[in-house]
Amino acid sequence: MLISYKTLQKFFDEPLPEAETLSELLTHHAFEVEKVTPIGDDFIFDIKVLPDRAHYALSHRGVSYEVAAILGLKRNGEARAKPAQADAENSSLGNLKIQISEADLCARYMIREIKNVTVTDSPAWLQEFLKSIDQRSINNIVDALNYIMFYVGQPLHAFDADKVEGELEIRLAKAGERITLLDDKEIVLNENALVIADKVGPLAIAGIKGGKRAEVNAHTKNILIEAASFQASNVRKTSTELNLRNESSKRFENAITPELAVIGLEKVTSEILILSPGAEVAETIDIYPNKAPQEKISINPKEINDTLGITIPREEIIKILEKLEIQIEDQEEKLLMTIPYERLDLKSAIDIPEEVGRLYGFSKIPSEALSKVAESKNLNKNFYYQNSIRKILGQAGFSEIYTPSIVNKGEIEIINPLASDKKSARSNLTDNLVKSLQLNLHNIELLGLEEIKIFEMGKVFTKNGEFTSLAIGVAHPAGFKGESVNEEIRKVREYLLSHLDTKIMTLCTTDDTGGLLMLEKEHIGVINKVDGIMELNLDKLIGDLPSPDLESELLSDTLGNRTSQSYSSISIYPFVLRDIAVFVTGEKGREEEVLEIIKKEAGALLVRARLFDVFTKINKETEETKTSYAYRLVFQSAERTLTDAEINKIMDKITTALNAKDQWSVR
Amino acid sequence: MKEDFKGHIHPLSQVIEELYQVFSKLGFVVAEGPELETEFYNFDALNIPADHPARDMQDTFWVKNKEDERLVMRTQTSPVQIRFMEKNEPPLRIIVPGKVFRNEATDATHETQFFQLEGLVVDKNISMANLKWTMTELFKGIFGEEVEILFRPSYFPFTEPSLEVFMKWKGKLLEMAGAGMVHPNVFKAAGLDAQKWKGFAFGLGIDRLVMLKYDIPDVRMLYSADLRLVNQF
Numbered sequence: 001m002l003i004s005y006k007t008l009q010k011f012f013d014e015p016l017p018e019a020e021t022l023s024e025l026l027t028h029h030a031f032e033v034e035k036v037t038p039i040g041d042d043f044i045f046d047i048k049v050l051p052d053r054a055h056y057a058l059s060h061r062g063v064s065y066e067v068a069a070i071l072g073l074k075r076n077g078e079a080r081a082k083p084a085q086a087d088a089e090n091s092s093l094g095n096l097k098i099q100i101s102e103a104d105l106c107a108r109y110m111i112r113e114i115k116n117v118t119v120t121d122s123p124a125w126l127q128e129f130l131k132s133i134d135q136r137s138i139n140n141i142v143d144a145l146n147y148i149m150f151y152v153g154q155p156l157h158a159f160d161a162d163k164v165e166g167e168l169e170i171r172l173a174k175a176g177e178r179i180t181l182l183d184d185k186e187i188v189l190n191e192n193a194l195v196i197a198d199k200v201g202p203l204a205i206a207g208i209k210g211g212k213r214a215e216v217n218a219h220t221k222n223i224l225i226e227a228a229s230f231q232a233s234n235v236r237k238t239s240t241e242l243n244l245r246n247e248s249s250k251r252f253e254n255a256i257t258p259e260l261a262v263i264g265l266e267k268v269t270s271e272i273l274i275l276s277p278g279a280e281v282a283e284t285i286d287i288y289p290n291k292a293p294q295e296k297i298s299i300n301p302k303e304i305n306d307t308l309g310i311t312i313p314r315e316e317i318i319k320i321l322e323k324l325e326i327q328i329e330d331q332e333e334k335l336l337m338t339i340p341y342e343r344l345d346l347k348s349a350i351d352i353p354e355e356v357g358r359l360y361g362f363s364k365i366p367s368e369a370l371s372k373v374a375e376s377k378n379l380n381k382n383f384y385y386q387n388s389i390r391k392i393l394g395q396a397g398f399s400e401i402y403t404p405s406i407v408n409k410g411e412i413e414i415i416n417p418l419a420s421d422k423k424s425a426r427s428n429l430t431d432n433l434v435k436s437l438q439l440n441l442h443n444i445e446l447l448g449l450e451e452i453k454i455f456e457m458g459k460v461f462t463k464n465g466e467f468t469s470l471a472i473g474v475a476h477p478a479g480f481k482g483e484s485v486n487e488e489i490r491k492v493r494e495y496l497l498s499h500l501d502t503k504i505m506t507l508c509t510t511d512d513t514g515g516l517l518m519l520e521k522e523h524i525g526v527i528n529k530v531d532g533i534m535e536l537n538l539d540k541l542i543g544d545l546p547s548p549d550l551e552s553e554l555l556s557d558t559l560g561n562r563t564s565q566s567y568s569s570i571s572i573y574p575f576v577l578r579d580i581a582v583f584v585t586g587e588k589g590r591e592e593e594v595l596e597i598i599k600k601e602a603g604a605l606l607v608r609a610r611l612f613d614v615f616t617k618i619n620k621e622t623e624e625t626k627t628s629y630a631y632r633l634v635f636q637s638a639e640r641t642l643t644d645a646e647i648n649k650i651m652d653k654i655t656t657a658l659n660a661k662d663q664w665s666v667r
Numbered sequence: 668m669k670e671d672f673k674g675h676i677h678p679l680s681q682v683i684e685e686l687y688q689v690f691s692k693l694g695f696v697v698a699e700g701p702e703l704e705t706e707f708y709n710f711d712a713l714n715i716p717a718d719h720p721a722r723d724m725q726d727t728f729w730v731k732n733k734e735d736e737r738l739v740m741r742t743q744t745s746p747v748q749i750r751f752m753e754k755n756e757p758p759l760r761i762i763v764p765g766k767v768f769r770n771e772a773t774d775a776t777h778e779t780q781f782f783q784l785e786g787l788v789v790d791k792n793i794s795m796a797n798l799k800w801t802m803t804e805l806f807k808g809i810f811g812e813e814v815e816i817l818f819r820p821s822y823f824p825f826t827e828p829s830l831e832v833f834m835k836w837k838g839k840l841l842e843m844a845g846a847g848m849v850h851p852n853v854f855k856a857a858g859l860d861a862q863k864w865k866g867f868a869f870g871l872g873i874d875r876l877v878m879l880k881y882d883i884p885d886v887r888m889l890y891s892a893d894l895r896l897v898n899q900f
Contacts, residue, residue, distance in 0.1 A: 051822060308794060425730070
């Protein structure tokens, strides 16, 4: 919500502290000021008002209430309702007739006829004010309504009085009833929608939007100003269903006191009488059958201090509460508080400590230790074994990944997906693991790995419910010499199960090309259905394991090998591979020497060098022994795409340096 | 089990384990609950009624369900508070590390899924001073002794008073957690006597903790399954 510092000042006779200081104070004691933007000679505060304070704070008047409480200032007459015209109050000529058919949905309905208005452009100051809080200027009448809504928080509406036919009724819409809105959009109403209607049909959707038929435009002479109190959840429901959420519906759905209606109506009347000279108040009707009760709350100051964990003297507590315009009756033990109408968030004694605490200063709350209890012996079995399995798999050379739970395809569908390819909750981990293996295989040289070995642990969602799954996968680059991925899955499976006291049985083809994991007679996992991947129901596996052993080595170890204390960024530019092999006279064992020269000549663009082949050759004739060292070099820049030409140049440098060594030669 | 540790454990898991180490010493136990949660546990029991603006504080993924009860991908780990209190008598000290979901556009600091650590303490005499101490223990445990904890007012439907927990660290003031005293309606929803018990609860984003601790610039990297990140840890 945007608040103008200059406009806030109107509520005080004393000058307010500077904008930055005030914004800090509000953030520490009331709500977060997210931004302060200077505009001309004003500052605009962007304030994040959360639902509890939205009852009263979604306006300049509401924020001025907090400013007054924090600074201990008294607000001037601006905060109150002053009759706009001495004889205007309750003047009923009997021309206006209104019927409320849904009393539960409309606690108060005030309407005032103002005659002989001139609809024209707003003066510069009003246009500028509206612009500064991101609102559009329409004409002097509509602008006055908007201005007062942002000024005191009461949403207001105006009808062209000459276009209203017959009596007004506040009623629910009839099935299929239509209304054309101010923006010419026609809307079909459902039977929950509250409308203001005349004998022809709906003129406005209550608290949400006005209709075209009684719009105030350049030809309007006489207007009816509405200041009402519509029920919060009904406004919220209708505005959500019609996808019509706006500044008016926002204030109503947060619930505002019906007492605010009269303030809004008087202020807007005064404003219109100024903006449209010659206009005059004709008639006012106020239907308010059940006056809002003023909440009375009784509290023992000790309860406040017990919750806050601090001892604030009784007198100080009273002083703080009085700053919030709460009237205090100091009874023997307790304080009887009369709560301001606007504070619909203060409903019981529970709500009072926060008020005292925040104004006193939450930062002054001391730190007090929890009572000492023995370190918990009640170990969570799932948590314990999940971390144990992470460690076992880590020891087997596997790295842990996390992938999205919301995916393209799954058994459980999302009603309101964020994107068309993210419309289900995942039913397995394998699908994501396949993609992850491919991604990492692409980077295998950059990673300096010979194969990709990963696992994920996480919830999956099926028609039969959710459970924690574990998937383990292996992928090999083209030309990998060694055991097959399926064989490696067999090895890691046996390694894992041998570390756990489990009865799991494996049913497998002899060459491990596919199989099932069985617990008793239940099938809890699949092996190599996709080559190199196994996935199993971890909840079932863990459920069958014995209770955690508190003395276990697994528990005392920390997770992982902590190679890194901070992250080094990943380059977004492609990497380039080059191989180089050099013969060095003599037996094996000089790879470090070779590497050192490579590194020195290659410079910072060389991000990885892997010795991938070493062999020794004896020349039968000369009996000379020489050893070949083959390195795979990975080049990458953090700033740009490398060109072949510049890598060739580096390779030439390396070759020259290696060849320069006595009895070395690049192959 | 003495072989070299050749694999790498994801930093999220490492930090969750560290958090566990901090809290187990203080007598907390780990609790858990479903990620696909009912509307009742995710909202109503937490004092967030239908048609209340507080529902807008969390953009929610609703899930198709044959039964009458509406299901959501849980937007917070707080439902586990209710589930645990229904089954266990106070005094209680629990932490709940777990994945949560928000239906909002992603960027460097927002993901549709992230990990939260929920904490709940229920006992006879519990105050915000105990909460301050616990928060101090928590963040000193993860970021070291030079940490200072500050509170600012806030709002959560399930706590009263509610506050934001800030951490002063390396010259920066960082918003780290939401917290507050357990609202009596939450005790009532879980079947506990709100006259008899008091408590505090807190919730913090584990992803953000990981990002701060290791200087990782983009939350999405944590779910990219990219070993260029994981294998640094």
